[in-house]
Amino acid sequence: MRKILFLYLIPALLISVISCQRDDDEPPAREIKDISRLYISTSDYQIGASENLNNIYVIDQADEDSFPSVDSLYSYNSGAKGARTIHFAPNGGMIFQSSLNTPGTNDTSIYVMNVNIRGDISSRGKISNRRFDNVRGLYYTVVNVGVSLSNDYLLATNKSNRDANGNMYVFLRPQNSGAFRVPSFRLPLNFVPWGLTGYEKDVFVVNTGTEGGVEVYKDLTQKFIDSQDTL
Helix, strand or coil: CHHHHHHHHHHHHHHHHHHHHHHHHCCCCCCCCCCCEEEEECCCCCCCCCCCCCCEEEEECCCCCCCCCHHHCEEECCCCCCEEEEEEECCCCEEEEEECCCCCCCCCEEEEEEECCCCCEEEEEEEECCCCCCEEEEEEEEEECCCCCEEEEEEEEECCCCCCCCEEEEEECHHHCCCECCCCEEEECCCCEEEEEEECCEEEEEECCCCCEEEEECCHHHHHHHCCCCC
């Protein structure tokens, strides 16, 4: 009887070993593909046109040796009357875009859009304020308040024709935009600004004056939480 049981066990063990080896040798179900997208803002706009021109183009993959043809690119119309500065915020899945605001096409708004995992763009709203007549920089950041709390802000630098220098405007929770918004903070600048970016809690603004360079504001985003009224 023992011999008969042993003969039955040997085929069963062989089948088990073969099936395990086959599972281990199978390739991954799907190859992991990196995402590399470039968002381009264009200023094309026609007053009174029957159809507004698309003003955002997406290059995907942007790290290839050559770009695809323009006709094959995904494009979107944000509604900005002559688009200008654009900023993609991966930590919020949003795009912010300002208007060129040329004479005859008054548009003092910052447009807010959603971006899904496939790169598709959809409108979310806009932040309107007459001070946004010459937006030159946009930057979105999330600042930790406590262990499990955080606030998010949109920073915008503007150089109005009415002022000798520029200003930095800060908006709390810009994704809840509707129409007119009052800035949470305003930081007067003693130079003419252009680009704007940040790293951790530091903010960097390009100075386009005679002694041009990069102005560094250490721990600036922390002050958005610590300050009650102004910076």
